[in-house]
Amino acid sequence: MKSVKILHTSDWHLGKKLFKLSRLPEQKIFIEYFLKTIQSEDINLVIIAGDIFDTPQPPHEAISLFFSTLKRLSDLGVTTVIIAGNHDSAVFIDSPSPLLKELNVHVCGQLINSEHQLDLGKLTLDLEIHQSKIHLSLLPYFRNWEMEVLAQQEQLQLENEEDYLKLIELLFKKLTSSEADTNILVAHHLFGPFQISGSEQGISLGTLASIPLKMTSQYFNYAALGHIHKRQSFEVEKSSIVYCGSPLPFRFSESNEKSMELITIDKEGVRHEKHALPMIRKLVKLELQSDKWNKQWLSHLENFENACQLNPYYEVHLHLVKPEAGLHDIIRQAIHDSGAEVLSFFTLLPETENGSIDHLQVINQLQNTEKLFETFYQNKYPGTELPLDLKSELHLLLDEVRKNEIQDL
Template identity: 30%
Template sequence: MRLLHTSDWHLGRSFHRVSMLGAQAEFIAHLVEVVRSEGVDAVLVAGDVYDRAVPPLAAVELFDQALHRLADLGVPTVMISGNHDSARRLGVGAGLMGHAGIHLRTDPAHCGEPVLLSDAHGPVAFYGLPYLEPALVKAEFGVRTSGHEAVLTGAMDRVRADLAGRAPGTRSVVLAHAFVTGGHISDSERDITVGGVASIPAAVFDGVDYVALGHLHGSQTLTERVRYSGSPLAYSFSESEHRKGMWLVDLDAAGAVSAVRVDTPVPRGLARISGRLEQLLADPRLSGHEGDWIEATLTDPERPADPMARLSERFPHTLTLVFAPEGRDAEPEVSYAERLRGRSDQEVAEDFVAHVRGSEPKEAERLVLRDAFDAVRAEETLREVAR
């Protein structure tokens, strides 16, 4: 069976105030063409279909168009909700859509109930594990600790129990939206750290033939059977080195996996350039970036006059300007976003305590902070569900 694994569409998201809707529409058209030309048997979308719980109307319309085009091809689609999605909103109409071959899995209670598809070699069971907010679903899975590993283990126990009761030789695929150990983060993923634990081990998913992951925006192979497709488009300059694409996965009669990457259309290149303003304006080595979106870091000892206007003459798509003067501590000049880049909410809070008090927080204080962040995250999720 041939599968197309994708995730993290983030429909409705912009890139530094530049609308990405046109690029997202181009991606959807490309996906449909790959499904047609490569003889894909099933499409897997591993969460974060939208960028926020209440997406703009244009994003909803694009999603609707995507579903119609995939349904028209007669190729089944299995899709889960991610941490950016409102699971209840995304899941509206799931029963009816299932009759058209669009299988939405947004309810944690149904993790052990697969979508069953077949090929010439027999059945393949597709299990959808939507994003599991530990504080909200731990009772569902009968776990005491509010951690991603615990709830995902509970969900996978249901998957393995269901699979054990099926005919011998039944192949299995799991879709999940999580941060798995070994994955590399970027600046555009929302922090899902719970209780100070940032990731879960890949061994949680043992026992199935292929795991289609979503959440991290870089395309990554954790094992031959556990992969992130990554986002089809870049949503931060930290993704400037990413090769954006999808995984075309072949699952043979015995459940062995082979996968090749299929590139997705890039609307415009990304480049991070650094140096004094006059150097950046004159350096011939930067000519290849004149059409790219630019994040520029100026190292002039003193701020030059009209730096953005002057940079834009050569690099008309300059979006971000950072000052890091040579020969001095650049920390006061670095933007707030730059200082927080790559740091979790927990780390930011602990740094603030250390800055104000002059000493690191004690372990008991760290636990209080963790519990507070977990409670806030659960409250936000409940509020999104209620919208």
Template identity: 30%
Template sequence: MKILHSADWHLGAKLHGQSRESEQQAFLDWFLETLARVQPDILLLAGDIFDTATPPVSAQRQYYHFLYQAAQQCDAIVIIAGNHDSAAFLDAPQALLANMQIYVVGQAPQNAAEAVFALETKNGRAIVAAVPFLRERDIRCTQVGESLADKASAIADGVRQYYQQAAEQAQKLRRGSEPLIALGHLFAAGGKTTDHDGVRDLFVGKLGHLSATIFPQCFDYVALGHLHLPQMVAQNPRIRYSGAPLMMGFGESVSEKHIVQLHFHERQPIIDAITVPVWQKLRQLRGRQETVIAEIEALLNDEAAVWLEIIIEEGVFDSALNARLQDLVANTSVKILRIQQPSTQDFVAALSDTRQLYEPQEVFAQRLEKTPFNDVEKAQLTADFLTILQQVHDAH
């Protein structure tokens, strides 16, 4: 049995205002060709299919066209919602897609057993627990007066219990030695990210960074989404992020992108990576003005098609530099999407001891200490604030 695992497509995403629709379409076309070549039994998509909860029509069209074509190459497709996705939007055509053996779980069912599927393929059977991004309201009720430590522990316990309930159902459905697979979208503790890659903390204050121990050991493979760099979790080859197939920020410009391919030998996953081609090169140029200009001229001489982020690291702010650099690349295949000059860095450095670089709850706690409220009142106000903050976080 062959399985492919991918995630974090972010259809409809832009990079500093630049459309990526043609690049995303090139990936989807390549992926369909890969499906035709590999002929997997099951395709797993671990969330953040779209970049926003209200994806543009063009992104919706790409998604449904891909699913129609992919369903002809796979015996089953399982899709979960990520934190960027609208659970209701993904769930809307659920019944229709199920007729094509495409199983979608957008909103987490109250009963985790309802998110578990026994998939019959031409090469055997597999049990998949499709757990979407779990919002706080899916797994717990806010408690009055709880501390941040209590809140973090409660979130971890809620996620752990949900996966445990799904695992129990998966084990009930097992008839013999078929593999048990979990699909999830979360931030595993110790996971690697890059600057400006669009990866959001899933709960305020990094409370949702979860240990790999939340996954019951009965799962033979855990296919994760959310982090954009392909990686194992806690050095465990059975628990993996496939990573995003496209570079989501300039910090990823030196990383290779993958689709995970696996098959099972007596429930032991044999894992390989399929390298995703690069359709749009990204590059970050750093240094003094003259160094950066020389590097741009070299790219122009090579007729390179590349998008650039420019970071000027020394000197003083030059009001004419942005226009000069844009004129340099005008009517070429080189595009400058972002320019950062020293004044921006100096300004941020000057703010290093101000509230602007604190977490919101830290600012609230500092302000609360200066009020006349007693400890009980402060605890209630903190709980109310964290509830509101999480609601704002979920809405964005």
């Protein structure tokens, strides 16, 4: 039997912005690499496990990129399976379903359909690839009200964690097939002892913190999961339960190392491995001291290796020794001149030996703030004095800060 090759990806978040800057240039580069991987690895089936878009109403360019990608997948001759995530509009994902089937693209946006029924014809898909029978159970992101509807139909009361577990297991039984060689779950929810990476939205399932791995392993050979942006893999008995992670870091708190999951089905069973993605643009946190920032920045540039296609974005943490008018702008310009951009800038006040902010020092520094601001204004607008109305607003602001600092003493 010739092996079946499956590529598992999720959490594209097309249309995502980071501090008002679109990530579409990076997402387009990822999709080109994604399509090349399908060709080079001879992929038969593509699974996209939710959060295709970043918002329920994505920008037109993101929608266009999505549908053009589906057309190119069809041209490559692969079968594509897509479910909705918590960021997606379930109805929007479902609406082009009849048309997409002509492209061999199967989409599933809702657990409970518009008639408030569990449509197993929509939630399951049977494929035969290289004489291997594969049954896919599609579990898009579902909300608590959908579980309530399902519970009513099954005459169950959802009062505690045990009730939710019974309902989940009943759902798994309905979705799986005893006739298939391989049962694959495609889901966008929380399973097992997951670790968040920092940019995922919180989701809940009644009183359940997550769906147990052992229960999942009893029904599926492989679970292709979405929602968590950090790759995580769990091996339970003969089952693999995998969050493949997002293709890009979406916050500075996320790791720059990203991947997809390559699954192989052959006579030996189901195997999977991480397929590392190239870094397209690094998100970098930079720590600087205000009295030696220039030396630190030049040292960073000298040691920074950027093998990415695009220049990095920076989050700067500036540790103040004393107030310096215009220093933020000077640092931003220096980083901009290197070809990079500062997206986030934090100014950190001096701390005492025990790690707390020295509020007396802050109050003393405030005495000179008006003079510093006047100097900054005159440097920015040579030959002009600080307007009286602006000076009055500054006084009010400084008085408010002084009051807060005194209260913290």
